Amino acid sequence: MAREKFQTLTEQMFYILLCLREERCGVDVMEAVAQLTGGLVAIGPGTLYTLLEDFLREGWIREVPTQGRKRRYCLTDSGEARLRKEAERLRRLCGDFDAVMGQGEEDAP
């Protein structure tokens, strides 16, 4: 199920991974995603917690040793590769969109 689940990333998965290019704790991730997307993408705390655990299991993120009680995470190489693959997929989608719609716009009177 996990493999199937991560074939494409949801918006929330994408932004969590993106924000973890910098070492952060879960609370920071929520705030960073909200800031980065201007509040357009909201991640529920329950969803965030579960996704972080899933990403740890997949090896896309890792825990960073800290002094305090709060767990901090950062992206791993395989996580970054997955993120880049997703970005490439999205770029391809946008490229297809531009090609079709751009054509349509040129044809339009």
Add this chain to the structure above:
Amino acid sequence: MKYTYRMSFFRPMDADAVERYLSRMARKGWFLSKTGQMFWRFRRGEPASLTYAVTYFPEASVYGGPMTLAQQELAEYCATAGWEYVAQWLRMQIYVTDRPNPVPLETDERQKLETIQAVFRKNLRVNLLLLALYLLQCLLQSYNISRNLLQYLSSPAALLFLTIWPALALLMTENLLAWTLWLRRSKRSVERGGSCAPSFFRLSRGMEMGVTAIIAVFLLQSLWYSLRSGRGSAVLVGGGFAVLLLLLIYVPVWWMRERGFDEESIRNVTLLIGGVLIVGIIVVALAQPTFQPIEPAWWYEGEEARYGIYDDPIPLRLEDIGVSTEGLPYSTFSRSLSRSPFLSKISADHTCPPEEELPGEQPYLEYTMVHVSFPPLYDLCRQELPWMEMELVEDDRWQAEAVYAASLSDGSPVLLVCWEKDLLLLYSDLIPQLTEEQASVIREAVTSYWK
């Protein structure tokens, strides 16, 4: 501070129903403060419009207890989004917020469904094990019933257990089916981009309430009829024993939960205590004789043996039909009585010294009387009461609806007399010479005894 307790009929997949219920209670001024397995405690306050939300935590202990570090981490995320932790129930985490448009706890339905599936998988093994246990009990009961139907139907305690096990099996089956159906519907919906399916809370609650009510009725009838049959002390001892068993299991669980022991340790200790108790009960039961005779009123020292003489109040004695027992060294009267809302049954006998003690055959009266209070059971009782083949005979002495006769292997006569609501299975060497008047006395004794 004022509190109220409400019974919880929720199941693990009833998140939507829990959220609605708690918000409704808050609007009435009742705020959830503590959850128990069966009862939830609400604190009185000013009515408020609050939003409750539920998220699942598969690693949470079903026994509750202090929050783990992982749960604290989740609570921190929730607090950042404006949600305040309220309580945990089974593997459900309950949060509340007063914000008008809060970010939902779960924003990814697929993720949510997977978490709930993980909870389901965690519970599945225990639930299947319980279902197997309930079905095994049902099977054992069916076997016992087939061996002694009348005893079951007339025993309030047997009727109670007759209700409990099938009810539990039914509820568990419904629970597992509802889970499976809900998961399937939710999966289909989520795959199409929708949200998890609504739970079957109304149906589940209706069933649970119905079954609880039925068990409560049977429990009350069991207590009431046991007390009426003069077994009040047995009920008290049995009830006390049941409470003691529950305390022996519950107190250590409560103690460990309060001290933050993990779920596995608590479960192991519970299983250990349960196992020790079961073995203890079996050992005690085996050490006791299976049948404990009731102490007789007095003992008759005969030439050949010692006889226990009973003086139970029986509905019909030899003297009642004009048979004198004067001059005999003793008469013994014994009975066993069982009574339920469906039928009442009494087996009694009036016997005199046997031939070894006194030359010549002495009169005897042995009988079982059944009063059927639930008419659909009448035919069944008539078939089940005699344990031998009996033949329908014409016998006007009894003014009965039907009379059946048979003979035992030693030639002793047996009669089954059927009146409108009463049955009498009579063993007596007096049967052939009973007059119409004597039969009338017996009929009166049988039909008026339960009034």
